[in-house]
Amino acid sequence: MADEGQAQRAAKVFDALGLTYEKAFARSEAHLTSLEWLLGRLAPGSRVLDVGSGTGRPTASALSAAGHEVLGVDASPVMVDLATRQVPQAVFRHADIREVPLAEGSFDAVCVYFSLLQMSRAEQSAVLARLAGALRPGGSLVLATVPADVEDLAIEFMGQPVRATSFAAEGVVAAVRAAGLAVESDQVVEFTPDHPQGAPEPHLFLYCRLPV
Numbered sequence: 001m002a003d004e005g006q007a008q009r010a011a012k013v014f015d016a017l018g019l020t021y022e023k024a025f026a027r028s029e030a031h032l033t034s035l036e037w038l039l040g041r042l043a044p045g046s047r048v049l050d051v052g053s054g055t056g057r058p059t060a061s062a063l064s065a066a067g068h069e070v071l072g073v074d075a076s077p078v079m080v081d082l083a084t085r086q087v088p089q090a091v092f093r094h095a096d097i098r099e100v101p102l103a104e105g106s107f108d109a110v111c112v113y114f115s116l117l118q119m120s121r122a123e124q125s126a127v128l129a130r131l132a133g134a135l136r137p138g139g140s141l142v143l144a145t146v147p148a149d150v151e152d153l154a155i156e157f158m159g160q161p162v163r164a165t166s167f168a169a170e171g172v173v174a175a176v177r178a179a180g181l182a183v184e185s186d187q188v189v190e191f192t193p194d195h196p197q198g199a200p201e202p203h204l205f206l207y208c209r210l211p212v
Contacts, residue, residue: 008075009118009163010075010076010118011075011076011077013076013118013157013160013161013162014054014074014075014076014078014079015076015077015078015079016160017158017160018055018078018079018082019055019082020158020195021054021055021158022054022055022057022082023194023195024158024193024194024195024198025191025193025194026057026058026194027194028191028203029189030144030187030189030191030203030205031058031059031113031144031205032058033187033205034142034144034187034205034207035058035059035062035063035142037142037207038063038109038111038140038142039062039063039066041109041140042066042068042108042109042140043108044067045067045068045069046068046069046108046109047068047069047071047106047107047108047109048063048068048069048070048071048107048108048109048110048111049070049071049073049102049107049109049110049111049131049134050063050070050071050072050073050090050110050111050113051073051097051110051111051112051113051115051127051131052073052074052075052097052112052113052114052115052116053072053073053074053079053080053083053090053092054074054076054079054082054083054113055079055082055083055086056072056082056083056084056086056087056090056092057083057086057087059072059111059113060072060083060087060090060092061086061087061090063090063111064087064089064090065089070087070089070090070091071090071091071092071093071107072087072090072091072092072093073092073093073095073097073100074092074093074094074095075094075095075096075097076094077094080092080093080094097115097127098119098123098126098127102130102131102133102134103134104133104134105133105134105135105136105137106134106136107134107135107136107139108135108136108139108140109135109139109140109141109142110131110134110135110139110140110141110142111141111142112128112131112141112142112143112144112145113142113143113144114144114145114146116128116145116166117145117146117162117164117165117166118162118163118164118165119165120151120152120165121151121165121167121175124165124167124175125175125178125179128143128175128176128178128179128181129178129179129180131179132179132180132181132210133180135210136210137210137211137212138209138210138211138212139209139210140207140208140209140210141176141181141206141208141209141210142205142206142207142208143172143176143205143206143208144203144204144205144206145166145172145203145204146164146166146201146202146203146204147166147167147168147169147171147172147188147202147204148164148166148167148168148202149166149167149168149171150164150165150166151165152164152165153165156197158193158195158197158198159195159197169186169188169204172204172206173186173206176206176208180210180211181208181209181210182208182209182210182211183206183207183208184207184208184209185206185207186204186205186206186207187204187205187207188202188203188204188205189202189203189205190202190203191203
């Protein structure tokens with residue numbers, strides 16, 4: 001059973017941030033580049049799962065505009081409401097991805113942009129395994145996270161108190177491979193959110209596929 005208190009704490013952070021989060025990360029070139037990579041691999045009308053879909057922009061917006069069927073899942077009701085209004089072509093669900101039923105092979109691609117950082121390491125690994133199982137053979141997964149050897153670390157993120165857990169970069173890669181995914185390439189960049197309390201942070205992007 002997922003930790004409901006943990007999910008509620010995460011939702012509270014992003015309920016408070018709302019569109020401020022979108023603005024703070026809007027100029028992330030690495031994020032946009034990863035979407036271009038994914039769009040280049042998708043057949044017309046592909047089905048894509050966006051985990052931690054936020055305001056719907058830029059991920060669900062770009063995928064929907066290209067004609068793909070997008071399901072966004074987010075623990076924040078405020079984010080789901082914003083995304084529904086901003087990207088009406090996609091479908092958004094207010095839910096905890098740890099509890100969402102995922103049929104085997106039901107998606108052509110999965111996006112996981114910074115949405116695992118408030119889960120334990122065991123939960124992150126379990127979610128990655130479930131997401132890999134939801135991909136069709138040959139399907140793609142893009143993951144972005146903050147690589148750091150931290151567990152339940154109390155930090156302040158854009159003025160909001162957060163407890164963060166992650167792996168060092170090699171640990172993220174190992175977790176993805178343990179889920180059955182092949183890492184085709186990776187990129188590490190430093191990004192500073194466009195926010196008065198934004199601080200430089202490392203971002204790791206992994207470009208993955210489920211072997212046929």
